[in-house]
Amino acid sequence: MGTAELWFALFLMVSVQFFELVISKRELVTTPPLPILPIPTSAQLKWQQRELIMFLHFGMNTFTDSEWGTGHENPSLFKPTGLDAHQWVDVASSAGISLVILTAKHHDGFCLWPSQYTEHSVKNSPWKNGHGDVVQELVDAANSKGIDVGLYLSPWDRHDKRYGHELQYNEYYLAQLQELLRRYGSVQEIWFDGAKGPNAPNMSYYFQDWFSMVKELQSSINIFSDAGPDVRWVGDEKGYAGNTCWSTINRNSLRIGDESIVGYLNMGDPKGTDWVPPECDVSIRTGWFWHKSQEPKPLSQLLEIYYNSVGRNCLLLLNVPPNSTGLISDSDVRRLGEFRRAIDTIFSTNLAEGSICKASSQRGGKVGGFGPENVLDGDHLWSYWAPDDEKAHEGHWIEIVGNGKVFTFNVVRIQEAIGLGQRIKSHEIYADGNLLATGTTVGYKKLHRLQMGTVQAHRVRIRIKKSRAWPLISSIGLHFDPYWHPKKANR
Ligand code: FUL
Secondary structure, eight states: OOHHHHHHHHHHHHHHHHHHHHHSSSSSOOOOOOOOOSSSOHHHHHHHHEEEEEEOSSHHHHHHHHHHHHHHOGGGGGOOOOOOHHHHHHHHHHHHOEEEEEEEEOOOOBBOOOTTTTTGGGGSSSGGGGGHHHHHHHHHHHHHOOEEEEEEEOSSOOTTTTTTHHHHHHHHHHHHHHHHHHHHSOOOOOEEEOOOSSSSSTTOOOHHHHHHHHHHOOOOEEEEEEEOOEEEESSSSSSSSSSOOSSOOOOOGGGTTOGHHHHHHHHHOTTOOOEEEEEEEEESSSSSOOOOOOOOOOHHHHHHHHHHHTBBBBBEEEEEEOOOOOOOHHHHHHHHHHHHHHHHHHHHHTTTTOOOOOOOOOSSSSTOOOOOGGGSSSOSSSSBBBOGGGGGGEEEEEEEEEEEEEEEEEEEEEEEEEEGGGOOOEEEETTTTEEEEEEEEOOOOOEEOTTHHHHHHEEEEEEEEESSSSEOOOOOOOOOOOTOOOOHOOO
């Protein structure tokens, strides 16, 4: 080997060693922490992010000025003169609602689609000379706007003669489920109402058969009932979740229609083995069905409902009932529009944006790490702050610093990375070292509307006092709610 070749071989050896050194020194990307079970399914995660969905109570009761029909109503009474499902869907869409749930059959047993298993349906009504199908009209309108559809099929039936004859009725109910879930394309939520009146009190429903059939026919559907399996009732019809609200619960302790569990449903259970988040159903009016004599709730009440549902880790299922013309009334359209504008006014600006974020510790380094700045990046699920698990015993906090800027706010929003489980059990909020508010669970979204009103501060710190495993916070917001006047509200 000549001298030149010798130098070249030497150069190669040194280069290889140098690159090996660089590679070994390069920081590995930090792995995400382990989840804490139970965790949501992808359908539940999608559902949770909808935040606000719409109920459409429409049917025989709309024409008889009642809430619970007797089941003896003549189908000839069902005659909307200007039914337009496109209007329903447009109203939903302009309110930022992505899922609408229609009462395909309420307790009176009258079916809004021409079921082949009963004569008590639209097919014997004067509407469209018996050729109409409200479910189909809703599905077509929703498809044209990219809105998802859910259906309510009341188990309690005050019309059908099979009700009370267990096997026959369960077969009838299953037959209708199959019609609805096979005929109308994708259905994203099915509502099994727990209400049950005194006709045939011992009537048992074959929930397991029903649920299995639903999942077989619609793979991405969420099943709602008092007891889930995917979404649970919140335990009241005011639209309020518990101040403490876990998405986790023990399904073994739940029985559909059991009044004694409403408190448990309202709060959930930190030791729950099942992920079954609550849905807050409430009507924009007093009744579920449209009545000429009723008006929509004031905006302040709707906002109160929003803070107590969406702001407590829940979904708000707001009922907006079409009237006897078959349209959503102008007064409801206006109120819903005001409600949407109010939500946007409050939450479209995060006053914390562009601030500096500090934390008690952080998992991993700068590369692919879980630094506190992740809470301001606009991703509310998969990008989050995680503390260093070696320092779990030291207590965790995260702080938003204005860097010369003063924050003027009256709402604090905190969101957990629920894809990895719900964790936070108790927390406190401080402004410039002063305690502003205390809270328990956070979950997908916790909204603190401050009782003391508007606050000015340079630094806002959230201290996690207790949590199942280390907390993972995906988003923090400081907001100003111009509709919030605590003194007036407290009077
Ligand atoms: C209840 C029913 O009895 C009401 O009529 C309404 O449908 C509400 C959503 O659920 O159980």
